[in-house]
Amino acid sequence: MTAVAPQNLHSSNPAHSVNILFVNYGDFTANSLNHIGLFARALAARGHACVVAVPSDKETIRVIADPAFAPMTYDEVLASPRCFPDGRGADILHAWTPRENVRRFAVAYRHLVPGRTLVHLEDNEDHLLSAMLRCRTDELRAPAGLQRADLAPRALSHPVRSRAFLRVADGCTVIVDTLREFVPAGAPVLTLPPGVDFSLYKPQPADPALRAELGLRDGEKVIVYTGSNTFANEHEIRELYAAVALLNARGVPTRLIRTGLFSTKFSEPLPAEWSAQVVDMGFVEKALLPKLLALADALVQPGHTGAFNDYRLPSKLPEMLAMGRPVVAPASNVGRLLRNGLDAVLLSHGSAEEMAVACQRIWADAALAGSLASNAAEFARTHFELGAISDRLESFYRDSLAHPARIDAWGGWREAETELSPALRALGVGDSAAAELAYLEHLAGREWADWQSKWQVAVEQLATAEKALALTQQHATNLAGQVEQLQSREADLTAQVSHWRQNFETVAEDHRLASLHIAHLDREIVRVREEGEARLQALKQTWSWKLTVPVRALRRFLQRCGVRC
Known part of the structure; x- marks a missing residue:
């Protein structure tokens, strides 16, 4: 599959069209596609060609309305790396997070096609990994932590491999400025917040029919939360549920409308x-999300400051602000720019009590609710305007292409090697990365040994397969002889059947003729019997027969008496 052809495609000169490969860690239902999809649309409108690669489940593209990019899987891109309309590969590979599946794909692709590699940061990856492994972040790089990290899902970042990936990248984009602390010193970096589609997410009245369809009662307050639960945010969402329960317990009828994927592990308890x-x-x-958000009397993003929220920007929060509804959010990430009590009501610790009090405060003061709503919409238009953000992204791409690639020879490694130790060696890293380099050297050696072991197994399997093939061929030869004998026997039997068929046909004809003759004889017997009966009856009517009746009777009597006459 090739990328959607950009408008006004000129040439391969970076001053004109650019081939951009976005690499996401999940399928097209992932929240990050809200950002990638809009950037791809804006870039395609500027004449660039975009491909979005996902690990699997390409059919989930159905959730994206009119995508301005070509959807492909990792395997499809690696099988056809020059998949853009001009027959070239990607000028820019934009890895959406340094997570392990993204990193491995990026290394494999750069083995095949040279170009610039940029990495987007949108989470505190170490925090996510430690939350999954249930350990402290400072334990991740200890021997035991690294062993566990090696076994973690590839949809999460490896504590050493991800940092090596950032070191060899040509630049980074970050969703919030706090993530800059994870960007290697001296690397080009751009703060890249998401853009909002203001044609969809904008102030609009609540739909009474939708409210009735959802069974919302008159006078019932509504909170809308549009997001899935994960292992990282389960506690925060549980606090939101508790806040709704508190509001109802305090005599404020409140319903929470929630969308997204929620695990039974979260819901059942x-x-x-x-x-x-x-x-x-x-x-x-x-397309339904803006209508649901418009039902809200308050839009609540649960959470608190800390290692999780300080380094991310919940994808739903810009959309909440754009809807022109009162927003309650943590004093973290975007909350650092929001004015408390003016643009939103900010949470310090994100407890159920704090969220319930914030909602009661808003609903008790119509003037406050109105000013919060209008200021939130204005804040969204100022900070999340897609055109301006896309302009900065396009300039960042062009600046990257204008400078030499950080790694010239991605393809100079051994075929099986996915570790980045050769790249770090080529960059001549200093003491600050010596430990990482040593560990990567260890991983590379282990990976090479594993590859050699697998290669040896494959060779042995091939030898076994060749022996099996030889036996199969001999068996096939034997079967061919048997088939030839069977074919000869079949010819003989066919000849015999033909002879028997001819004999049968002759016998059948004789039987038919005999049947006809028998039928004729049957008719003759009936005719003779009938004629004899008729003559006998006629004779019995003559005088001579009648006059000789006594004579015949006497004759029969004498015969019974034994007299010959």
């Missing part, structure tokens, strides 16, 4: 009365 206060809509079409 919840108190029954909590679940009764929630409208669970599951995964919904993106």
Whole structure:
């Protein structure tokens, strides 16, 4: 599959069109596609060609309305690396996070096609990994932590491999400025917040028909949360459920409308009365989200400051702000730019009590609710305007292409090697990365040994297969002889059957003729019997027969008496 042809495609000169390969860590239902999809649309409108590669489940592209990019899987791109309309590969590979599946794909692709590699940061990756492994972040690089990290899902970042990936990249983009602390010193970096589609996410009245369809009662307050639960945010969402329960307990009828994918592990332990206060809509079409957000009396993003929220920007938060509804959010990430009490009500610790009090404060003060709503919409238009952000991204791409690639020879490694130790050696890293380099050298050696072991197994399997093939060929020869004998026997039997068929046909004809003759004889017997009967009856009517009746009777009597006459 090739990328969607850009408008006004000129040439391979970076001053004109650019081939951009976005590499996402998940399929097309992932929240990051909200950002990637809009950037691809803006870049395609500027004449660039975009491909978005996902690990699997390409069919999930159905959730993206009119994508301005070519959807492909990792395997498809690696099988056809020059997949753009001009027959070239990617000028820019934009790795959306340094997670292990993305990193491995990026290394494999750069083995095949040279170009610039940029890495986007949108989370504190070490925090996510430590939350998954249930350990402290400072334990991740200890021997035991590294062993566990090696076994972690590839949709998470490796604590050493991801940093090596950032070191060899040509630049980084970060969703919030706090993530710059993870960018290697001296590397080009751009703060890249998401853009918002203001044709969809904008102030609009609530739809009474939708409210009735969802069973919302008159006078019932509505909170809308459009996001899935993960191992990282389960506690925060549980606090939101508890806040809704508190509001109802305090005599403020409140319903939570929630969309997204929620695991049964999260939902089953919840108190029954909590679940009764929630409208669970599951995964919904993106076009429905603005209508649901418009139902809200308050839009609440649960959470608090800390290692998780300080380094991310919840994808739903810009859309919440754009809807022109009062917003409650943590004093973290975007909350650092929001004015508390003016643009939003900010949470310090994100407890259920704090969220419930914030909502009551908003609903008790119509003037406050109105100013929060209008200021939130203005903040969104100022900070998340897609055109301006895309301009900066396009300039960042062009600046990257204008400078030499950080790694010239991605393809100079051994075929099986996916570790980045050769690149770090080529860059001549200093003491600060010596430990990382040593560990990567260890991983590379282990990977090479594993590859050689697998190669030896493959050679042995091939030898076994060749022996099996030889036996199969001999067996096939034997079978061919047997088939030839069977074919000869079949010819003989066919001849015999033909002879028998001819004999049968002769016998059948004789039988037919005999049947006809027998039928004729049957008719003759009947005719003779009938004629004899007729003559006998006629004779019995003559005088001579009648006059001789006594004579015949006497004759029969004498015969019975034994007299010959």
